[in-house]
Amino acid sequence: MAPWAAVAPVQGTVYRSVHTALQLFLMITAGTLLAAGAALLTDNTMTAMIIALPIAVLLGNWAPIDGQGLYAPSTALFVLAYGSYSLVPVGHRLLETAVGAAVGIAVNAFVLPPVPARQPAGVRAAARLRALTAAAERRHCRRLGRVSRRSSGIPGRKLLWAG
Structure with a gap:
């Protein structure tokens, strides 16, 4: 045991x-x-x-x-x-x-103490949220078949226009 x-x-x-x-x-x-x-x-x-x-x-x-x-x-x-x-x-x-x-x-x-995370939890959570948002936008865009001309604030990425 x-x-x-x-x-x-x-x-x-x-x-x-x-x-x-x-x-x-x-x-x-x-x-x-x-x-x-x-x-x-x-x-x-x-x-x-x-x-x-x-x-x-x-x-x-x-x-x-x-x-x-x-x-x-x-x-x-x-x-x-x-x-x-x-x-x-x-x-x-x-x-x-x-x-x-x-x-x-x-x-x-x-x-062998635990290794601390390289990034604070808030930074990791924000990165996950951005990735999930981008995935949701891509899926919604494919469903509608169009992309908005508005910028998302992130270079190289556009937000879709749902309305």
Whole structure:
């Protein structure tokens, strides 16, 4: 679980990496505890899967968890398939998950920090808006079959006249 927990939470910013690592740890903890509890309660792997997996899937689809919800049922399945649901293996699984998440965050924060965008967000948004406007004008122009003589303010580009 440690390599999985180290790679999965790495995001574009350190804040998002910490947020994702916390969600990942909570989902892995929930899946592990659900599987271990169901296995200890039933003493049968198949019956434990029937109990733990639907609950883990429902928990994983819970809205505030974002994209980390898949880790609860998959961890429950790994715990039950491996047969490691006594206290010591469950504790080791949670500890290695916490260590892996901490390593992933540390690498993201100190070794390979996120690269800042080359342009401010407003400049990128304005460029996208200009591109979308130009595409809409071209499509509308093709539909009408004409181009306006008015200038758009951008050299080499004309606005179409809709009226």
